[in-house]
Structure formats: C-alpha cells, structure tokens
Amino acid sequence: MRCSVGAVGKWCVLITLVAAGTACNRSETGGDTKSAADSEESAVTQATHNAGLDTDKGAAHAHLNEHEHEHVDGFTPAPPATNPAQAVTNFLDAVRRGDDGQAESLLTKVARQKTREMDLAVAPPGSPTAKFEVSTTEFPDGSSESAHVASKWSDVDGSGYERTDEIVWILRKELGGWRIGGMATKLFEDQPPLILNFEDPQDMIRKQQSAEAEIGRRAKAEQARLPGNAETTRE
Numbered sequence: 001m002r003c004s005v006g007a008v009g010k011w012c013v014l015i016t017l018v019a020a021g022t023a024c025n026r027s028e029t030g031g032d033t034k035s036a037a038d039s040e041e042s043a044v045t046q047a048t049h050n051a052g053l054d055t056d057k058g059a060a061h062a063h064l065n066e067h068e069h070e071h072v073d074g075f076t077p078a079p080p081a082t083n084p085a086q087a088v089t090n091f092l093d094a095v096r097r098g099d100d101g102q103a104e105s106l107l108t109k110v111a112r113q114k115t116r117e118m119d120l121a122v123a124p125p126g127s128p129t130a131k132f133e134v135s136t137t138e139f140p141d142g143s144s145e146s147a148h149v150a151s152k153w154s155d156v157d158g159s160g161y162e163r164t165d166e167i168v169w170i171l172r173k174e175l176g177g178w179r180i181g182g183m184a185t186k187l188f189e190d191q192p193p194l195i196l197n198f199e200d201p202q203d204m205i206r207k208q209q210s211a212e213a214e215i216g217r218r219a220k221a222e223q224a225r226l227p228g229n230a231e232t233t234r235e
Contacts, residue, residue, distance in 0.1 A: 078102050091180055130155040183198075
C-alpha cells in the first residue's frame with residue numbers, strides 16, 4: 001500500500017499545516033497586490049532553480065529522446081493537455097475523483113520513479129467535497145519548456161469548515177506533454193515560499209518535517225501569549 005506524503009494524507013501536509021493556524025498564501029485586494037504577486041513569483045522562480053526543477057536540469061534527468069515513447073504501466077491515460085494549465089486541471093480533477101493512477105501519470109518521469117522507489121504518493125485521497133480553480137500561468141525567463149501554474153484548492157476540514165489554499169505547480173514539458181515536478185506554497189509570511197520537489201522525495205520529507213516543527217514552535221509561542229495562560233500569568 002502506498003503512503004501519502006504528509007502526516008494525514010493532505011497536500012504534502014501543507015493544507016493540514018495551514019489548518020493548524022499558520023499563514024497561507026492567499027489572494028488579497030489593494031494597490032500592492034500586483035507587486036506582491038510579482039515578488040512571490042520571483043521567489044518561486046529562484047527557489048525552483050535552487051531545487052533543481054529548472055528546464056536544463058529537468059531535461060538532463062528525463063532521459064528521453066525523440067525515439068522514446070513514454071509509457072506508464074497500470075495507469076489510466078490522462079486526457080491530452082495542450083498547455084500547462086490544462087495539465088494541472090487534469091491532475092487536480094484526478095486527485096478530486098480519487099484516480100491515483102491518472103494523477104501519478106501527470107507527474108514528471110523522474111518524480112514518478114523516485115516516489116515509487118520510496119512507496120510515496122504526493123496527492124491526498126479523493127474527496128467529493130473538494131473544489132479547485134486553476135488560474136494564471138507563468139513561463140519563467142520566457143522559457144517554453146517550464147511553467148508555473150497558480151491554483152486554489154478548497155475542501156472541508158475536520159471541523160466542518162471550508163478552507164481554500166493556494167498552490168503554485170511547477171511543470172516541465174516532456175515528450176508525453178506537460179508534467180508536474182513540484183509545488184510551492186507560502187506557509188509563513190515572514191519566510192520565502194516552501195518548494196517541494198517531487199523528484200527528490202527525501203528532501204521533500206525533510207522540508208515537511210522542518211515545517212511541522214516550525215508550526216509546532218509557533219503554535220506553542222502563540223498559546224503562551226493567550227490571556228489566562230499560566231506562564232503568561234506568572235509573568
């Protein structure tokens with residue numbers, strides 16, 4: 001049985017972590033919206049490069065040539081996607097429906113290989129209450145082989161409230177079409193976006209563990225500041 005990456009099977013624990021009370025990358029209105037979005041896209045682009053998800057490294061990892069035809073054993077073929085946004089739409093729809101095979105087929109070749117080696121899945125279980133929206137596509141540095149696609153994923157949490165979280169998907173164009181190699185999200189307003197590289201599961205798990213520890217630290221500090229807290233009272 002394959003294990004979902006993350007503590008309780010959410011999007012690489014990110015939705016779960018946000019539900020614990022952390023800051024999330026959310027849409028805002030006002031004069032600074034565009035500049036904030038541009039700044040964040042720049043941070044994602046730089047972090048993507050650092051994580052090894054840029055076009056050149058990705059092409060080297062793929063080991064594909066013009067005579068090789070990609071084949072994914074046991075997977076339902078994904079609907080054809082002519083652009084990055086459609087690939088993300090197909091991926092999120094497969095996740096929502098619980099079609100794990102189709103969702104996995106939309107990962108890059110390296111991401112499929114590496115996550116299979118560790119018996120990991122990078123998507124949560126299907127959910128009939130989930131909704132998603134795919135919005136803007138950015139091509140970093142004018143590239144035609146890599147793209148960042150913004151999305152919103154909404155679902156009902158354990159308390160019965162609907163949450164909406166924003167994720168930027170990092171894609172690369174492979175022989176079989178556009179494929180997802182990672183994701184980025186803003187967990188803390190005072191830190192850069194968190195990049196999870198699906199092609200490096202060990203690094204992805206380390207980052208998740210670090211994020212969980214930081215959330216626990218911040219939650220403990222916030223609890224200590226609440227009125228009536230014993231430690232606060234003693235002060």
